[in-house]
Amino acid sequence: MPDDNSSNFITDIIDAHNDSARFAGRVHTRFPPEPNGYLHIGHAKSICLNFGIAERYGGLCNLRFDDTNPAKEEQEYIDAITEDLRWLGYQWHDRVYFASDYFDQLYDMAVELIRIGRAYVDELTPEQIREYRGSLTEPGRESPYRNRPVEENLALFEKMRAGGFQEGEAVLRAKIDMSSGNINMRDPVMYRILDTPHPRTGDKWKIYPMYDFAHGQSDSIEAITHSICTLEYEDHRPLYDWYLDNIEIYHPQQIEFARLNLSHTVLSKRKLIRLVEEGYVRGWDDPRMPTIAGLRRRGYTPSAIRRFCEEVGVGKVKGVVALHKLEYHIRQDLNKTALRVMAVINPLKVVIENYPDDQVEQMEAINNPEDESAGTRRVPFSKVLYIERDDFMEDPPRKFFRLAPGREVRLRYAYFITCKDVIKDADGNVVELRCAYDPETRGGAAPDGRRVKATLHWVSAQHAIKAEARLYETLFSEEYPENDRDKDFTDFVNPDSLTVVDPIYVEPHVKSARAGDRFQFERLAYFVVDEESTAEKLVFNRTVTLRDQWRKAQKRAGKPAKRRRRRKAPQG
Secondary structure: OOOOOOOOHHHHHHHHHHHHOOOOOOOEEEEOOOOOOOOEHHHHHHHHHHHHHHHHOOOEEEEEEOOOOOOOOOHHHHHHHHHHHHHHOOOOOOOEEEHHHHHHHHHHHHHHHHHOOOEEEEOOOHHHHHHHOOOOOOOOOOOOOOOOOHHHHHHHHHHHHHOOOOOOOOEEEEOOOOOOOOHHHOOOEEEEEOOOOEOOOEOOOOEEEOHHHHHHHHHHHOOOOEEEEEHHHHHHHHHHHHHHHHHOOOOOEEEEEOOOOEOOOOOOHHHHHHHHHOOOOOOOOOOOOOEHHHHHHHOOOHHHHHHHHHHHOOOOOOOOEOHHHHHHHHHHHHHHHOEEEOEEOOEEEEEEOOOOOOOOEEEEEEOOOOOHHHOEEEEEEOOEEEEEHHHEOOOOOOOOOOEOEOOEEEEOOOOEEEEEEEEEOOOOOEEEEEEEEEHHHOOOOOOOOOOOOOEEOOEEOOOOEEEEEEEEOOOEOOOOOOOOOOOOHHHHEOOOOEEEEEEEEEOHHHOOOOOOOEEEEOOOEEEEEOOOOOOOOEEEEEEEEOOOHHHHHHHHOOOOOOOOOOOOOOOO
């Protein structure tokens, strides 16, 4: 993304730059994640865009970790980000960098701004700095420390570096314009004191650059041509330009696009951290999470995510993308690639009374009707089977065509059967069906040409393996869980986002499956083998249902359908 045949306002800008030879025809982008959490589906859009732009123009894309806040950064996050990028199919070769690689150069740049009278050490408290900054309707006020002599600022900045101040006692600020209509230009903080060892630089530094100061200069050092950011940085672009122009170094072009927002979830890293730390999910890779790791564990594929990001496209208008669009792409992908198997999640016992007690037949089943090369498999058939409980009704309504007393249906790949008797327990619950089969219908067709209206999946009770199924729904019950200002977003966590079913019964063909193997449980959903599976017991995560449940839910909720156009009566 974007592919060679697509264009958008970003490619239009790059094309104009190439026409004017602004960057000598070079295109060099970067993806700069903060290592303070896992990447999510919103980051995937930025990843696909930055790496895709570089690929489209035969350029390069760097991976640069924005590690300017050691208090929140962990090696776990660096490793997870690297794994996610590789899983999505992107390579950066030897171009992996860290903002901390440039701490010495950034410090020298800050000193240069002090020397030319465009930065100063401020000893206002953080609360006072916020108060002096003003508001959207009122200009800010100048700090009483703003006009210190250059030499005094240089000495104080060196004192900050040496640990001569406590956290919060002093900061370095750019001297720009406290009356600017853009609050970002009202003497922004460039450096703050953090008495925290850095994972890569140890105890060398007591001061760390703010993102706005490190961002543009890091781009410049790496000779980035196009610094592609999300739209919330649009108001920061004047500051990005100011730093580069006043330090007088190579100047990339910052371009902003609308970030991805997805319904029925949150993509704020701060909120995702809360979900993890407060126990709403079982970790960053919980399959209910919108993280790349969570989507991978749920069974999503890199190609589905990349196609989704391509469909969403690149624009300047904020909006929310419906979750069913992401689900559409994984269905399309798995429909072509996932092997079919039969599994029963809510079993109902079926005894075929006229089938020989000890007989076992091997039925030939198709592995994937969309892929002839996937071949076939053998599925054992015997006297006692399990079918889905939902496939039987004792007193069915008019449009229920599946199994009922006296009704004949087809068992997939096997025979026609007819329900003869219903066995119930003491509470009146149906616990077993007694059926008869027609031996002339092997393979699922009747020689006399008679037809049935339903085909059911099944497993042999004698041969099926027991497994666990984890049925995932949306993590939030509301489409926009962040929109209600009177409630915390966690108030909308869906209590039914995970249902564990144990045991389920699966045909023995899957016994040797490994973590990450994807299947379509016929007539049910797509599933993936979870990493918690063992040799004794498989665990399956439901990736997505076979059909779009959203529109069905809308119909049930009584939302109006689209009006059909009335055809005009012919004249004359």
